[in-house]
Amino acid sequence: MTTATNKTTGEKLVEAAADLLDSGGENAVTLRAVGMAAGLSHNAPYKHFANRNALLAAVAAASFEDLARAANAIRTSSRPPAEKMADAIGLLIDYSQRRPARYRLLFNNPETAAAGGELKERALETFEQFRSIVQECQEAGVLPDVPSQTLASLIFASAHGLLAMEGNGQMHPEKGLSDVATSMELLLDLLSPNGKSRR
Known part of the structure; x- marks a missing residue:
């Protein structure tokens, strides 16, 4: 380092x-x-x-590397798989709240999404940590037995969608959504074969 x-x-x-x-x-x-x-x-x-976009791409690559490192610490911990899953989602929530502009650069910027090279590699490394945690949950029987990459993408997309709603002021209790963490907990419970992914 x-x-x-x-x-x-x-x-x-x-x-x-x-x-x-x-x-x-x-x-x-x-x-x-x-x-x-x-x-x-x-x-x-x-x-x-070369320009401002190149600098922002470098910021995104470094930020993805930091996220991957934090996710790896969660993945390699001794906590049960379901708790690792909750911690990984918590990591995303915390990052979006503490660093909203950087979060938008990483996950809501079309240029970042379309980039290749080192930036794409760093983004995939972050996703791979998340996918591995999903796979652990599947092996423990707390998430369904479907392709782990597909399931991880769906969970990842759900979290990002909820965070976008929250960031845009669209998450209202009258719509049945109180906050991102509670909503994601419900989603994971619904996905769980026994209906209780966290317990």
Whole structure:
């Protein structure tokens, strides 16, 4: 892992861009502003990134790597599979609430979704951690025996959809949806062969 004392200029720029994204949204991320925030010349980012989109792609790749690392810690813990599943969903919820602009960059940005190369690899690594947890739940009999990749995608998509509704102010109790965590718990219970995925 890179320490604070031996970070490359590129890594410093990516960190500065991520901080600006978190504090001010995508509009706050300009190459000039990132150079200044990183304590470098305003021209420094132009030597490392072709344009703003390339810099944002680097931020997304690094953020996916962080998410994959956190999900891996959940997957390799000694907790029961159903609790790992709840923790993985909790990770997404927490990330979306603490870093909404970065969450949108990762999961609600068409350019991120269409990207290939390193960014796509990092995104798939994050999904693979999630899929592995789903597979553990299937092996423990708390989720149905269907292709784990398909089931993981459906659960992932449901969580993102609910988070989008919450972010848009569309999650109202009168619609029967109180919050994302409770709604996802209900979904997992409904998917469970015995109707109780968490217990």
